[in-house]
Amino acid sequence: MRIGLLAVGALVVAVLLAAFVATYVMLQPERFTSLLQSRARAAGLELTLSNPASPTLWPKPALELEGLTVRASGAEQPLLVASRGKLVLPWHALMGGEARISRLEVEGARIDVDALGAYLDTLPSRPSTAGAILPTVDAGFRIERGTLLRGNELLLSNVDIDAGRLANGIPFALALAASTADGTPYSLELETLPQLSHGVLTLSDVELGLSSDSRFAAMLHGGATWRGGADVGASLSGRVTRNSGAPYGITLNITPANQQDPLYVALRLDGDNDRTDIRIPPIGFTEWWSGILAGGSPTLPPVLGSIEAKTLDIGSVHMKGLRIRATPQTPAAASTAAAP
Incomplete structure (x- = not known):
């Protein structure tokens, strides 16, 4: 019995060793790591590993x-x-088929x-x-437990991104979750069907969730x-539910730039007690915010429209009867029926 057990154990070890050698030979790690590095080089990036795959x-x-x-x-x-990663491969890679990566998974990534x-x-x-263009991403990817930094400043923690293959005419899904520096968690989910034809990119059946x-x-x-450049158009509508108040109906429209007006994002919120109807030029707003961060003189943001709220709580500040109206002629005017 002892000899038989030793023989069985030796056979198991031999099979495992043969399977490992066969796996290594058939998968050819250097072939796929070279493929990943060559794709990185094509994008102007350098990818290195601390140990062989x-x-x-x-x-x-x-x-x-x-x-x-x-x-x-x-x-x-x-x-x-990133501390660890994984290249998921198709099964036909075992048979020496085309070198193709099905999915890239990264764990503990720090992004600067x-x-x-x-x-x-x-x-x-x-x-x-x-x-318009649609960058093709043949393989899906996932980032787990990532952090987003600016130098030594923490911007986002617990970053988790899960995206599928991005290609023309194929449904695309993206899920993102992260926490801000103060620990507040947010999540975003996107599903759509991208279609590129004659320089026009259409995203149909968009389902966008933010919570x-x-x-x-x-x-x-x-x-x-x-359609390329600032020629962007979008129309989205839905509902916002809140734990601390009544729900809102929401409408989001993007109008492309023309000879008279820049690209605008129009946001409308309709609630039982509140109403918001504003237009924001993203490029102008970015320039305004950059000027504020650079220490420029304080100015009002380039926002047009109106905000009405019976009550508004921002931290320890409580306001009633708030009305704000901004027009091209009158940059901003605000009044409240009751002081904080």
Whole structure:
């Protein structure tokens, strides 16, 4: 019996060793890591690993990655550092088929906003007259337990992003969850069908959800169109529910820029006691906010429209009968029936 047990044990060890060798030979880790690095180089990025990739078969063929670092070509500051990662591969990769990655998973990623912005600035700008594009992402990806930083400043923690394949005519889904620096959690979900034809990108059947636990939840449905440059149009409508008050009806419209007006985002909220109907030029608002951050003289934001609320609570401030109206001739005027 003892000899038989030793023989069985030796056989099991031999089978496991043979399976490991076969897995390593069939998956060829260097082939897929080279594919990932070549795709990074094509995008102007450098990807390095602290250790060689190791293959695994359970629950799907995959390559385990350790110590991922991604930086712009020639840059010192990395834009992404992750402790672990995984390349999920199709089953036909075991048969020596086409080198293709089904999914990329990254764990414990640290993303630097400044390094990411510097990389984006190096990308060639597209002419304003160029049509829309749809960057194709053959593989889905997921980021777990990530953090978003600006230098040493924490912007978002517990970042979790799960996205599917992005391609023309294929339904696309994106789920994002994160917590702000003060620990407030937010989540966003997007589902749509992207279609690109003759320089026009259409997002049909858009389902957009935004929520924060124990605070609010918004669900919008509609569609969007991009023809290139600032020629963006969208129409979404839905409902916002709140734990601390009555629900709102919400309408979000985006009107493209023309010879007279810039690109505008129009937001309308209709509630039992409150009503908001405002228009915001995103480019102008970004420039205004950048000026404020740069220490420029305080000015009113470039917002048009009106806000009416019977009561409004912002922190320790309580207001009643609030009315705000902003027009091109009168940048802003506000009154309240009762002081804080």
